[in-house]
Amino acid sequence: MNLGGAAGERLLSRIVSLCLLGVLWHVASVVTHSRTLPGPVAVAARLQEEIASGAMAHHLGITLFRVACAFLLSLVGGSILGIALGRWGRLDAVFDSWLIGFVNLPALVIIVLAYIWLGMTESAAIIAVALNKLPSTAILLREGTRALDPQLNLMARAFRFGPWTSFRHVALPQLTPYLLGASRSGLALIWKVVLVAEILGRSDGVGFQIEVCFQLFDVAGILAYTIAFALVVLGLEWLLLQPFERRINRWRLAS
């Protein structure tokens, strides 16, 4: 792998920073010498144990599936709603107060109500998590739609671009920063809310495992699952979101 000077330096900084965190953690666990703060070596051993038994792959896999479904639902639904609200003022006047209400609703309330109304099912968990993120995605995309450049819109109309061409080549690139923002914050929020939904009403997944570890006062288990999940999210950020962002922003770098 050929890393440029700046990229290589950035990677090195990240590795050094993570190592420093590991050292601090180790020192803290040695100093406190408590069951409530196992050191990185103990947690790594526990992580290895869970991976070897296949439990980690199973629980992590099902949680990631829920995250992906809820993320897609909230992103697609929130984007459509946000664009519609940004485009049509009358619609926005009707639904604006709904949006403010939903965006301020605690995640726990939505999850509990979804389980009561839809049953303790997989779809109830996914819908509840998606509903938690959907209003904020809609708000972001509504602002993005309001900020669309009217001159480019006029150009598209003057050159008789069809609706799809206009959306794909004129509107979507302008909405991309908002979509990326919604994706970033969406991923961060959704994976936290998924864990709550799993604790409350599922019998598998990382949230469920953390709940079991909590019952057994197994802090190493809690940290092992948390670290595994955090690593997956970091991987998604570094391997998927950031390269995608660089690719679509290459025109900005060209100046």
Next chain:
Amino acid sequence: MSLLRVDLSGYAIPSPASAGAMQPLLGPIAFDLAPGEVVALFGPSGCGKTTLLKLIDGLIPGAGIAWPKGKPRTAWVFQEPSLLPWRSVADNIALALPQGGDRAIIPALLESLGLGGWGGSFPNRLSLGMARRAAVARALAASPEFLLLDEPLASLDASSAEALRQVLQKRHLPTLLVSHDPADVAALADRVLVLGGSPTVIRDTIVVDPTQRHRAAQLLIG
């Protein structure tokens, strides 16, 4: 038979900036445009020249516009180049090609406008003059039968303006041109409609002698 007939008598065209205002922006403006003719609308900023262009092309709703031979395929050059910054220059032009249009014409088109080799660049690499020329290339790529030019030479340096002028003069497409610069208007137009007043009306019409364009410019300055 004229190509375009404009007659706003009896229609109130409100200002887009003050929708609902009682005072109309455009008064009873009426003129014809013959095939192959370049007509300039000359008047101060804010008098409704661009609004009139949009009205003529159907970009804003209104009445009083007739195309006796049927609506031709139009293309615009805006005051702002209005290129999509996230698409290369060639891609911007390709988007304006008519259905089934051949992308292969783009390099020659760019070459003719002094932009050879710039097709793969993003618009933020171009100077304003180059971007304006790219916008002209986009308009020409649309195979227009009628051109609408909104201050196409505004804030360009002398050599860029001259290059653009030559390209537009060479094509001599039926054109409606908007400008508040007497030199631009005199250089490009066959006939100049001088707009003014409130609501805006045609105050004077100047037919430009192609051999004595400087005289038309002097008249407009006067």
